[in-house]
Amino acid sequence: MTSAFSPSLLTYSTVHNPAPPSHVGTRYDASGTFLREPGNTVVCHLVEAAPSQQAIIEARQSFLAMPEASQFAFTPISSLHMTLFQGIIEYRRSRPYWPADVALNTGIERMNEIFLDRLQSFEPLGPFDIEVTEVTPVGLTVDGITPADRRIMKEWRDAFARVFGYRHPDHDTYAFHITFCYPIARLPEAALPAWQVMLDGTLATLRETVPVIELKPPAFCTFNDMNRFEERLVFAPAA
Numbered sequence: 001m002t003s004a005f006s007p008s009l010l011t012y013s014t015v016h017n018p019a020p021p022s023h024v025g026t027r028y029d030a031s032g033t034f035l036r037e038p039g040n041t042v043v044c045h046l047v048e049a050a051p052s053q054q055a056i057i058e059a060r061q062s063f064l065a066m067p068e069a070s071q072f073a074f075t076p077i078s079s080l081h082m083t084l085f086q087g088i089i090e091y092r093r094s095r096p097y098w099p100a101d102v103a104l105n106t107g108i109e110r111m112n113e114i115f116l117d118r119l120q121s122f123e124p125l126g127p128f129d130i131e132v133t134e135v136t137p138v139g140l141t142v143d144g145i146t147p148a149d150r151r152i153m154k155e156w157r158d159a160f161a162r163v164f165g166y167r168h169p170d171h172d173t174y175a176f177h178i179t180f181c182y183p184i185a186r187l188p189e190a191a192l193p194a195w196q197v198m199l200d201g202t203l204a205t206l207r208e209t210v211p212v213i214e215l216k217p218p219a220f221c222t223f224n225d226m227n228r229f230e231e232r233l234v235f236a237p238a239a
Contacts, residue, residue, distance in 0.1 A: 005192050008136040009199065014186035021183040026091050027226060032073035032184055034225040038108045039089030040115060042160055043081035043229055044215035046178075052210040056080065059135070059202045060180045066198060068191050072138070072181035075226050082130065082142060082178050084153070084218050085160040086168055087115070099165035112222050112232070118163050119220055119233055125159060127237040128152040130176065130213050135203040137187065137195060139180035142213060156218065178213075182226075 010016040028034045046053040057077055063069060088097065088111055093104045102114060128149040134141035144150035153176070161167045168174070187195060219231040 005196050009196055012137040012183055012187050015189045023182055028073040034227050036225055037090055038224050040087035040112050040222045041083055042085040042218055042220050043083050044218050045081045047214040047216055050214040052214045055206055055210040062198055062202050063180055068187055071185045072183055074181040079227055079229055080178055082176055085157050096166050101165055122163050124235040124238050125155050126152050132206045135199045140178040142176045
């Protein structure tokens with residue numbers, strides 16, 4: 001029976017991954033309320049009122065309709081985005097997740113100022129299109145549609161790494177995604193068949209109805225928690 005389930009679904013299974021979710025108590029509490037976790041990031045928000053945004057909202061609703069939805073902390077629709085480059089966060093003050101030339105105890109607000117200053121000379125790269133490649137229990141996995149799109153996305157990440165002054169260990173293997181929610185508790189084994197049906201159906205619908213996910217230009221954002229990502233500097237892609 002296990003072979004009928006995708007590896008991503010098994011990651012959220014009580015039987016196959018009994019370890020408690022890592023962000024409970026820091027990013028959100030056991031009731032699903034997001035906690036203060038300040039930081040910054042570079043993301044592409046969804047284009048409001050675009051057909052792809054509506055389709056993604058409907059996909060998110062499919063998650064909320066599952067009987068186990070209360071076992072996940074859902075972010076608001078307004079915060080939906082694809083992370084292009086990971087910034088720094090309060091509870092991850094270590095190398096290589098922090099610039100090598102900045103003290104690890106530097107305040108988040110000061111870090112935002114440092115990054116905004118460094119980004120003044122940043123030269124935006126070209127545009128890219130993305131598609132949904134998988135639906136997991138916490139949202140959508142996405143990637144560039146063509147080899148050229150994927151190359152440009154990598155070039156954006158490499159350019160930001162140079163400006164920010166660090167590269168995460170998964171810099172070259174990072175899986176782009178649009179997060180709907182975070183796990184509070186793992187799924188019981190009995191729930192997996194229905195979840196697999198929902199995930200497969202949602203993927204088929206999205207790929208058929210919205211082959212291109214419309215994104216706003218990349219933006220450097222700051223946040224206090226996962227509810228809102230404030231755009232501080234927008235990078236209009238080069239023509």
